[in-house]
Amino acid sequence: xxxxxxxxxxxxxxxxxxxxxxxxxxxxxxxxxxxxxxxxxxxxxxxxxxxxxxxxxxxxxxxxxxxxxxxxxxxxxxxxxxxxxxxxxxxxxxxxxxxxxxxxxxxxxxxxxxxxxxxxxxxxxxxxxxxxxxxxxxxxxxxxxxxxxxxxxxxxxxxxxxxxxxxxxxxxxxxxxxxxxxxxxxxxxxxxxxxxxxxxxxxxxxxxxxxxxxxxxxxxxxxxxxxxxxxxxxxxxxxxxxxxxxxxxxxxxxxxxxxxxxxxxxxxxxxxxxxxxxxxxxxxx
Amino acid sequence: xxxxxxxxxxxxxxxxxxxxxxxxxxxxxxxxxxxxxxxxxxxxxxxxxxxxxxxxxxxxxxxxxxxxxxxxxxxxxxxxxxxxxxxxxxxxxxxxxxxxxxxxxxxxxxxxxxxxxxxxxxxxxxxxxxxxxxxxxxxxxxxxxxxxxxxxxxxxxxxxxxxxxxxxxxxxxxxxxxxxxxxxxxxxxxxxxxxxxxxxxxxxxxxxxxxxxxxxxxxxxxxxxxxxxxxxxxxxxx
Numbered sequence: 228x229x230x231x232x233x234x235x236x237x238x239x240x241x242x243x244x245x246x247x248x249x250x251x252x253x254x255x256x257x258x259x260x261x262x263x264x265x266x267x268x269x270x271x272x273x274x275x276x277x278x279x280x281x282x283x284x285x286x287x288x289x290x291x292x293x294x295x296x297x298x299x300x301x302x303x304x305x306x307x308x309x310x311x312x313x314x315x316x317x318x319x320x321x322x323x324x325x326x327x328x329x330x331x332x333x334x335x336x337x338x339x340x341x342x343x344x345x346x347x348x349x350x351x352x353x354x355x356x357x358x359x360x361x362x363x364x365x366x367x368x369x370x371x372x373x374x375x376x377x378x379x380x381x382x383x384x385x386x387x388x389x390x391x392x393x394x395x396x397x398x399x400x401x402x403x404x405x406x407x408x409x410x411x412x413x414x415x416x417x418x419x420x421x422x423x424x425x426x427x428x429x430x431x432x433x434x435x436x437x438x439x440x441x442x443x444x445x446x447x448x449x450x451x452x453x454x455x456x457x458x459x460x461x462x463x464x465x466x467x468x469x470x471x472x473x474x475x476x477x478x479x480x481x482x483x484x485x486x487x488x489x490x491x492x493x494x495x496x497x498x499x500x501x502x503x504x505x506x507x508x509x510x511x512x
Numbered sequence: 513x514x515x516x517x518x519x520x521x522x523x524x525x526x527x528x529x530x531x532x533x534x535x536x537x538x539x540x541x542x543x544x545x546x547x548x549x550x551x552x553x554x555x556x557x558x559x560x561x562x563x564x565x566x567x568x569x570x571x572x573x574x575x576x577x578x579x580x581x582x583x584x585x586x587x588x589x590x591x592x593x594x595x596x597x598x599x600x601x602x603x604x605x606x607x608x609x610x611x612x613x614x615x616x617x618x619x620x621x622x623x624x625x626x627x628x629x630x631x632x633x634x635x636x637x638x639x640x641x642x643x644x645x646x647x648x649x650x651x652x653x654x655x656x657x658x659x660x661x662x663x664x665x666x667x668x669x670x671x672x673x674x675x676x677x678x679x680x681x682x683x684x685x686x687x688x689x690x691x692x693x694x695x696x697x698x699x700x701x702x703x704x705x706x707x708x709x710x711x712x713x714x715x716x717x718x719x720x721x722x723x724x725x726x727x728x729x730x731x732x733x734x735x736x737x738x739x740x741x742x743x744x745x746x747x748x749x750x
Contacts, residue, residue, distance in 0.1 A: 390614055390622070397611045400600040406582035407560055407592045408665055409615035413581075 229361045230483065238479030239472065240368040243375030244430045244437075246471035248448045249455035250382060251426030253464050256456060257399045258419035261311055262319065264326040266452060267445030268333035269299055269424040273431025274440035275341065281348045281435075288348050288436050289370055295432045296425040303424025307417050315416075330449070337442035345439035353436065371433040378429060379468065382422075386464065395419055399464065447493065454496035458503050474499055513538040513700055514559070514669055519568030520724075521554055528554040529565070530724035536669060541691070541701045543715035543732075545708075547744055551724040552704045553595075556671050559702075560592040561585045573668070587618055591667025595674035595704075597654040601647030605638055605657055608646050609664045616665025628664055635697075636660040636690065652683050656690075663694065670694065672703035676710055688713050708736075720744065 248270055255263040276295045277288040310329065314322050347353075355366040386392040397405045398415045406412050427445075434444060455474055459466030478495045482488040514536040521529040528551045536542050544552050557563040559570060561582035570578045577585055600608050609632060613625035620628075633639050636656045641649065646657060655675055662670060672691070676684045688710055695701050705711050711718060711732060718735045720728040722744040728735050735741055 393607065393611060394615065396603065397600050400602055401598050403562070403594070404598040404600070404661075405611070405615075407562075407586055408612045408661065409583045409586035409617065410611070411581075411583050 233362050234479045234483040235476065236362060236364070237368075237483075238476035240364070240372045241479065242468075242472040242475035243372040243379075244433055245448075245451060245455060245475050246379055246468050247375050247426050247430040247433075249452040249459075249467045249471050250379065250464065251423040251430075252449075252452040253456050253459065253467050254395075254419045254423040254426070256461055257464060258395055259307070259311065259416045259423075260315070260402070261420075262323050262326065263423070264323065264449060265306075265330040265333060266423070266427055267447070267449030268330050268337075269303065269427035269445070270431035270434065270448050271333070271337060271440070271442065271445035272302060273299055273428030274435040274444055275337065275346075275431075276428070277432040277435040278346050278348055278440040281350075287350060288432050289374065292374065292429055292432050295428050299428025299431075300421040300425040302428075303421040304417055306424065307420035311420060312413070312416070330446070334442050334446070341440075341442060343442065345441040345444075346435075347439045348435045350436060365437075367433075367436045371437060374433070375430075378426070382426070383464075391418070396464075451496045454499045457500050513573060514702075515571045516559070517569045517571075519555070519558060519570065520566050521558060521563060522566055527551075527724040529558060529568075532568070532721075532724070532726055534719060534726065536700060536702055538668075538700055539695070539698075540716045541695050541703070541714050543711045543718045544702065544704050544721060545706075545711060545718060546721035546727075550721040550744075552721055553673060554724070555721070556592070556673050556702075556704060559585075560590060560671055583615075586616055586665050586667075589666070589668030591616075591662040591665050591670045591699075593658045593662040593670070593672050593675055595677055597651075597658045599646035599649070599654060599657055599661075602645060604643050604645055605649070606633070606642045608657060608661055609633060609638075612661040612664030613666075616667075625664075628666065632660050632663045635693065636663070651678055655679065655687070659690070659694075663699075667699060669700045669702065672701060674704050674706060676705060676707055684710060 252263065252266045255261050255266060273295045276298060277291050280286040280291045281288060310325060314325055352366045356363045357366065357369065386396055394405065394410045394415050395418070397410060398412055430448070431445065438444065451474060455467060455470045458470035458473060474496060477499060478492045481495050482492045485491050516532055516534040519529050519532040520527065532555060544555065546552055554563065558565050561580060564579060569576060572588060572590060575588065577588065600611065606629060609629040610625060613628040614620050633642060636659060638653065638656055638660055641653060649657060659675060676687050679687060684707065691701060691714055715732055718729065718732050719726055720735055720741050727740050727744060728738045
């Protein structure tokens with residue numbers, strides 16, 4: 228019983244970062260209409276920013292979150308203006324090839340600059356745990372989870388309660404109408420893509436503590452984020468959080484209860500996509 | 513109010529708009545009619561900014577807007593409602609209208625926008641549906657929402673693209689009444705319509721298009737008896 232409870236808690240704690248990365252991807256796909264395969268590379272950049280700040284100034288990663296978010300917002304905005312906007316009207320395949328190419332390029336630039344080693348941000352509290360009853364919580368995952376909840380709360384508050392958030396939701400729900408109603412759609416796209424990258428980057432900062440920074444660290448998160456937004460329904464921002472919890476929980480259960488489960492965890496996202504799409508096509512038939 | 517000179521748009525080899533000249537006078541209801549594929553919807557897309565013309569000029573209230581993006585045209589007072597309704601399905605009716613009211617004119621204070629929504633929702637009879645999601649409306653309600661949302665942008669000229677299509681005769685009659693009320697509140701109306709009784713009932717003036725060109729214009733009776741118009745609709749007698 229305790230094992231199950233611990234597994235469930237691990238799943239929920241992991242879901243925070245998943246939901247951050249996936250909300251970002253949902254903004255890119257749902258609002259801008261771009262299937263961004265380079266999304267995880269924004270996460271990777273975030274992880275390296277945290278690492279560089281830590282080794283050069285000793286700044287705690289959880290304190291560099293804001294700065295990383297700002298930098299990644301700019302990176303996202305520049306990516307949008309330079310690469311994405313010119314292909315907005317292009318066929319989807321061209322757009323996907325472009326973002327896939329960007330992903331490969333960013334990974335290799337990181338490889339050139341940092342090498343292939345994994346770099347861990349070793350904070351003093353990295354191995355610290357809190358014990359409660361028979362359960363134990365790692366301090367970094369707890370912090371990351373709490374911050375994710377705050378950031379996601381702010382994101383959904385922005386979308387639900389602000390004038391600009393209303394415009395973002397409008398653009399996500401209809402392509403033709405917003406411009407005719409006076410919304411500057413180009414600005415909304417720019418904002419959404421910047422936010423998308425910032426969310427991925429913030430998740431990267433957390434990963435630098437909980438996992439590591441490396442040129443390929445983001446790739447797995449691109450795949451997982453896709454699994455989550457497929458589960459939520461493409462472009463459905465609201466479904467991202469429950470879908471993230473589902474994926475993280477499934478991974479935690481597999482890791483605990485399947486013999487040799489650690490190796491299977493990385494395949495769970497694929498199973499999730501497979502099951503979701505199959506189920507949907509059955510239901511539709 | 514609106515003046516169009518030599519407006520042309522080609523899609524491949526097809527002249528969807530071919531040197532169209534058009535004037536809309538303030539306060540009138542102008543109908544644009546013509547057979548399928550005559551270029552009516554293209555004309556509306558050129559006017560509202562969803563398409564840019566290959567040639568020609570569009571002037572609205574004395575300003576050239578030929579290359580202006582849709583939002584700038586909306587701010588200047590061009591409103592548009594679609595034949596195929598374009599709601600925000602996961603927002604309530606109220607929120608749908610609020611988008612139009614908040615963004616239709618730059619820097620609209622929230623209080624003003626809410627008052628606009630209250631007026632329009634009353635005028636269009638959508639008050640009981642205010643908190644319903646737009647994705648759950650009937651077709652008639654959807655069409656009302658489409659019109660209402662355009663009204664919330666406070667247009668001076670409203671472009672209506674076959675807003676009556678798919679309505680039952682009694683519903684169309686209601687819609688005709690609504691368009692009249694809109695005009696009487698000071699909004700100029702340009703509408704595309706296939707239903708001739710609606711055109712006859714509403715239009716002060718009719719413009720007939722065929723193959724991307726304006727082939728006739730004038731009062732309904734005059735246009736209806738024009739041999740060129742009959743030919744366009746009934747085909748050439750050979």
